[in-house]
Amino acid sequence: MIVKVLTRNFDKPDSHTLAVYEAGGGYRTLRKVLESWTPEQVVEEVKASNLRGRGGAGFPTAIKWGFVPKDSPKPKYICVNADEGEPGTFKDRHIMEQDPHLMVEGTILSAYAIGVQTAYIYIRGEFVLAGERTEAAIAEAYAKGYLGENILGSSYSLDIHVHYGAGSYICGEETALIESIEGKKGWPRVKPPFPAVEGLFGCPTVVNNVETLANVPLILDKGAAWFAGLGTEKSGGTKLFTISGHVNRPGLYELPMGTPLLEMIEEQAGGVTGGKKIKAVIPGGASCPVLAAHELDIKMDFNTLMAAGSMLGSGGVIVLAEGTSMLAALLNLERFFAHESCGQCTPCREGTRWIVQILERIERGEGTAGDPDTLIDIAEHMAGRTVCPLGEAAAGPVKSFVKKFRDEFLPGPGPDAGPSGTEHHPQVAGQDG
């Protein structure tokens, strides 16, 4: 069941402009909040809405805001994570291209709630149109007094700066993103200290995903109860799912939290191409453990997927039809992670490369009987033993693919041997990776 909440403006002509946004009630909430709400009230409302982060980890947003020390004499910052690099995920791009003001208003409201005077939007460098539209929206907002000094005549002021990524997936990790904004190499930081205490320029910082913030104006407009009611008991609102892979209608779908996976694939995405059966689904973007065919009768929300040993992640549903080589699919994913590993941590730096080398040799038909266990072993040493979750993200697919489709990783041609799509990442093949 499609619900148009976040995407309500998407189909309107010129949906990215201020005029259209305002015509649909845009910035009404901002005016209301600045006139009559205290920042604490905003936080309370968001807390009651059960909004959880849409960047991947699903952390309750208001609780994250609450970690920012109230009494810090330092300036505070909010960083909008618009780096969207997770393979299979393309929801934030749509928000920025089709309704950038929703993100901008959400950013202003959240910044107000936390007591922030300077916000940064960190946009993936490849997102040219999204960047243009975001910058245009910010300019329009300044011109209308929604940004800058004394917003709408209130005593609250906020500046938003746009910062572009340079092509590295790891810069989507919140502390790497902070380093990158500081002009440094995008390397995740050791935590603690967490950004809420010591983030950008050493000051308290909140990093939130674009979609997370885009929900905030809606919550404050229609109320926490309404928002919570759209979702499940533990996570409120709708969710933007991006469905890709072997489906007839790949694309972006706004659905309530907890929508069954199969319903999503069959009803929204038009079923599997060629009427084939589903072999497996990666439910939440490349980092999430794969679900085999018998595990697909599942509701798509944070807790249910966690319980099933996978994750909702960023909502990027990748459908693999029968006949797909799981070896080739995993190799494709692992080449990505090997290429994107920042290289600080021994398990991630060395492990991802070794995994790729083993998978490549299995693909060449030179695999050994021990390879599946070695793969799992390497992955187990990566999971949870690295500075940032990328190591874990790279390990998750290895463990789940090899455990669930072990035959395909043994010597000799597997049931679904096929090309791995090397052309996507030729630069990481073998020796160099």
Added chain:
Amino acid sequence: MSGNNLISVTVNDKVYQVPAGLSIIQAADRIGVCIPRFCYLEKLSPLGGCRMCLITVQGIPKLQTACTTPAKDGMVVVTESEEIDKARKATLELQLAQHPLDCFHCDKATRCDLQDLTYLFGDIQHRYDFPRKDLPTLYDNPLIERNLGRCVHCERCVRVCEEIQGADAISATRRGRPTEMREVPGGGECQHCGHCVDVCPVGANLDRLFSHRGRPFQMEEGLSLCPYCGCGCTLSLNTREGRIMRVWPRGDEGVNHGSLCARGRFGWGFVNHPERLARPRIKKNGQLVEVDWEEALLFTATRLEKIIREHGPQSVGGLGSARATDEANYLFQRFMRCVIGNNNIDSSARLGYTAGLTGRLGVAGDVREATLDDVRRAARLLVIGADPVETNPILGLAMKAAIRKGATVVVADPRTTLTSRWASQHFRIRPGSEVPLILALARLLLNERELSAFKDADLLARIALRSEELASLAGMLEGDAAEQTVVLAGRGVTQAPYGASAVAALLRIVAKRGASYLLTVDRNNERGSCEAGVLPDRLPGLAPLSDRERFEKVWGQKVPEQPGLSAYEMLQAARDGKQKAFYIMGENPVDDFPDTRYVEEALSSAEFLVVQDLFMTPTAVMADVILPSASFAEKAGQFTNLEGRVQPYTAVIPPVGQARPDARILVELSRKMGKGFPHKNIVEVREEMNNLVPMKESQRQLACNGLSHAVPGPEVQWGPVEDSDFPYLLLTTASLYRNGAESNLAVGLQKGQERAALRLHPADAQGLGVSDGDSVMVTSKTGEIQVSVRLDDEIAPDTLQLAEGFSDANPKTLFGHEIDPVTRTPMARYVQVKMRKL
């Protein structure tokens, strides 16, 4: 919390009390529990990347890194378990997977953390069965090779270069496995401190001078002190068969806390240099010929006695050494005073420390002198006429450490220096205006009648400062925070006219404001030589000559009453025909003193010249007797560093050839001259000296002589007078890579920087039609030198900067020989020159 700042942690079932605020690995190190590591190093910010230090913290399901997890009160930590063992072995397996395993020919083998840990864990799996990628060894640094294949990506080198050295020369390039730790174009310039070599846990960063000169276990290690600047860094000399093979810091020992500069690390090459003087020489028929010690000493004694007989004891002058040990200098002054019979005693400290000392002697009462550690802790640093980063690099590092903790550094200097380049603020004052600046500060901060003769506007105009700027400088010494201000002053102050008055005024400000001060000291034992009595008007411990009796009693020999001549007064006396002989111990005035021609003429007009040195220096070439002396590594003694810290050390290797320690030469010569010293060894010399003047106490014995208190009148000319024939102003600087003759013979320093470079503004270069590397002839009223140019847009237009110390282009040639009437120090900070393209 149990107790004040102590917490209790349980490690492997035992409860320990440790200071709060440590990480688990720090706590473990303190209680003696060993946790393996690659990337952690106490002095660096933690990285947490290598994942060797994994441990278990009760209540947390995943393994944690001990280096990044704070130890908390009540924490229960396990550092050894099956799970931990398995995880560490897995990490090692991954490290070894990519390693070239070429230990057979690795300089680091047997001193390698990767070898040690692999050995410790024993049964590590080696499942990696792909061909290893051959990574290159980089030789783009003349002194350090970077073997990329052996790198374990711990990034200690990157962090040490950035965090401690502040050079930012090494970057972790690219991303992931292809990351390479290397110097990249556009990165910081390597300062050849060698710290990246020390901290590398494996054989990835290596000392190129050491390459294949021996296995680590074949090295003997001897503790020594750096012979170059006044910091007095502790060195570990790695020797093999009596020759130095490489130099290291010794753990975190010494004032240098594990750091060294290029000179200390790579400047040892002179010690075993083939040109070292191995046998005494005397001049026979106009030729210097090698003789044995007996003949040389007899010859020297006979000739000195004859000159004393014929012309009186006043006709002999002596230069002790700002490089020699306290003991050698102590004996030298005793030799001059008791054996020769006069007080004509000086050294090259006259160019620096002596003038500062004169200023200090002008201030009664306590003035807090900063240590290097005080500088590390300082909140504000005010640097006047000094470039510690080049003259005293470890002091420079102390400043960097303070900056990292948030200290403000303000520099007042006419030059662009390494120090000014990373100061928070640089006031480019007019050349030669350090003294007026201090007087202006004194007018603001002290309430003294003598200063009323000056007008503020007049002073500010001389300095080229606006009054707000002066106020902001003075602000560094105001308020409660003044107690955490350290004032650093250098030769820009001490080599200026009325430098001593300026130092005295500065110290009065410092004392009044509760701040502290430190003078930069270019040569390792300037301070020790002065305190040992190598001064024409002061006895050991800086005792006044009126205190002679105390010394005579111990020495059993007479001390002349009449104050002696300082260095330039001796040179002038020689030119006037009054001084007939010089005894020069470990000094090279022809190169090091301003006005080369003047110095040469003075020395050649003497009848007899004794030079005691390591090399055939331009001064030694003129000698009638050359007595080969032992280098720092070949003798025992003590040096007194810029803080006044007295540091004894011992000989590490035997002297080359027949070279002898300075002190022994003096004892033997005294015996040949019939006034023999009784000492049988250096320890007896030290005991006698320390009994007479507990060296550490020497500062307390300061007797205010009031001389330098005299404030000059406003009519004094500070700074250059315009002269259209000589349109450029050349300012001298110091270089990391040179410090005296020895540094020119050290292959490591030659590799660090081969030749002198005249820095000038691109606009001036354009006017002259020269570009980087072109040669110019620089001419002053007194001399000329040829030097190649380096363009630097941070240099003020119309000024040139040239470092002292390079033998190929010696700026001292360009200077005159005027001395300050109070400090008797010659001026060699700035000189007007003209320049033409060659």
